[in-house]
Amino acid sequence: MVPKFGIALSFQVHRGLGEAWDTAYREGLELAREADRLGFESVWASEHHGEPDGYCPSPVTACAALAVAAPRCRIGQAVALAPLHGHPLRLAEDLSVIDNLSGGRVEIGLGQGYRPAEFEAFGWNYRTRTRAFEEALDILGQAWRGEPFDYDGRIYKVKGGLLRPPPLKPGPLPLWVGAAAPKARARAVRYRAGLIVAPLIELQHLGRQIRSFDEEAERQGAGTLPHALMREVLVGDSPADAIQRHQAGLDLVYRVQYAPERTGQTYIDAATGERRPMTSDHPHYLSEAFLQDRWFLGTPADIAAKLAEWLPRVRLEHFIFQGRQPGQSLRHAVDSLEAIAREVLPTVRAKLS
Secondary structure (H helix, E strand, O other): OOOEEEEEEOOOOOHHHOOOHHHHHHHHHHHHHHHHHOOOOEEEEOOOOOOOOOOOOOHHHHHHHHHHHOOOOEEEEOOEEHHHOOOHHHHHHHHHHHHHHOOOOEEEEEEOOOOHHHHHHOOOOHHHHHHHHHHHHHHHHHHOOOOOEEEEOOOOEEEEEOOOOOOOOOOOOOEEEEOOOHHHHHHHHHOOOEEEEOOOOOHHHHHHHHHHHHHHHHHOOOOOOOEEEEEOEEEOOOHHHHHHHHHHHHHHHHHHHOOHHHHOOEEEOOOOOOEEEOOOOOOOOOOHHHHHOOOEEEOHHHHHHHHHHHHHHOOOOEEEEEOOOOOOOHHHHHHHHHHHHHHHHHHHHHHHO
């Protein structure tokens, strides 16, 4: 199976390098245009709130602009935090408008959120996020049917709700859910959502997670549900050079924004065999060995060979990588996209076809 290849944009800035907020958005749209020109098949926007690096807080709004910038690409969220988007029927309306504006190209990626401070900022009770997320999925599912409906949840109520305009194509829009834990994967299957996997999971563990998801889908009689994988793809003259070229952005994204202390990453202590919390100053964290366990880096030939080896193991519908690191020039980001489009993807597609 040959996946669709796409880029993700978080619109973060590296304030230490003097980047302006508007530059991240302007250059992000330009990068989306370049991705479209180069034959990439999707563009995704992600979401966090109140972050010093300006991480995009409004992926649905961003997707409306991306749909214009990249007129041939699928446009998705990876992921939007459903409980922080107000009433789910309003979220359904926003997504349906984008689907109509884009000619039916929307992919919906949703999560429940995991950072208490984001919920506190909006006056939300963090402990109710799972219930709010499930009710949001209920309401979205009913709204996609295109008929009036009522809903009486603990958090959300709907009386005579009617989604207009409906999605361009009848029926539900493609739905993706981030689901790292077994209970979350069972929920994703229950809503017949595809599984979207975050960038920091080791490739070996990735296979186990996808097998677990597929087994749950079989157990629930859900048939075959799709998978999407988010990774980093770092181009350089060697793996070490690729890391060096992207070091400033990697440090901001993975030692600050996605620091292990925030994401709950762990590691196995080689001396004791015990699982311990990972820290951002641990010698192994973001080392070349750490990155090789998770990502694709080096020359285009290195990246193509590793992708061709790994992709057949996981049956992906979408392979998504970060289009631009904070602090990276637009020229550098476009050069990397061109190298991947011209020197990596043809080889990978030929081997997987």
